[in-house]
Amino acid sequence: TLSIYKRNVTISTDDISSFAGENVTVKAKVKSGDSNVLIDKAILKIAGKTVAKAHVVNGIAVFKFTTPDLREGNYDLIVKTGPNTLYNAANITQKFTVYRNNITITADNMTGVAGKLASLRATFYSNGVKNINNIASVLKINGTTVARSTINDGVAIFYFTVPTIKSGTYDMLIKVGDSTFYNVASLTNKITITTQKITITTTNVKGYVGSRVNLVANFVSSDNERVNISKSVLKLNGKTIDTKAVVNGKASYSFIIPDLKVGDYTLTIKTGDTSAYSSAVKTTVLTVLETPKS
Secondary structure: OOOOEEOEEEOOOOEEEEOOOOOOOEEEEEEEEEEEEEEEEEEEOOOOOOEEEEEEEEEEEEEEEEEOOOOEEEEEEEEEOOOOOOOEEEEEEEEEEEEOEOOOEEEEEEEEEOOOEEEEEEEEEEEEEEEOEEEEEEEEEOOOEEEEEEEEEEEEEEEEEEEOOOEEEEEEEEEEOOOOEOOOOEEEEEEEEOEEEEEEEOEEEEEEEOOOEEEEEEEEEEOOOOEEEEEEEEEOEEEEEEEEEEEEOOOOOEOOOOOOOOOOEEEEEEEOOOOOEEOEEEEEEEEEEEEOOO
């Protein structure tokens, strides 16, 4: 009886490290004793899944693949050849280390008007290339999330309403969380928030001592919108004589003329600072007429 013995095969390769999503080439040496081996097929597995196949030519198998969707960490890399008429099956297990890519974020500082719409463009680079896609990012102002945007082709555009907070300069944080391919990244810039100015219009009024006078004032913002303010005051010669809310750009005041001499007096309409508007002042004239004789 003729006995045919298959030869044993040894495989050697190195530990490999790669960034997630990176193209990788792995070379494995396949030998039987001191002889190079010719085998039709060898496979390479990472974390139990086949990621590449190759022919063994002159004792070398060259595997080309893209690092699979794995989180950062160490995984088994197995190179394996199956049995054939000449050789027994063989395999080797090495370490495959996956790293996540770092992201660099760029964006400009900006100014905005409280309560108004604004936008901010941010650029995201990985290894110097704007190749980031389908990654969520957030924009925070003064610690509060104001917008979210998905990164496409390395760019995210945030559309948001500028917070109605006190005028000043605040931290503006752009952030991406960790993902399969990327580490956490953030950029802190500055946003300077201003409030809108108010223009008050009204008319001069007249009357005599003891008569009731009605005065209407109109309030519009710097972009010509009617404003709403919880409190405005009317003063006569520095003394408050009426307080009214401004509703839809209008406040109606009413007062009785106190005991004053005939002549002109200063009326002052005033609003204080709010989160959306700067304080505003308007003066007009009260003319006190001679009291009619009965």
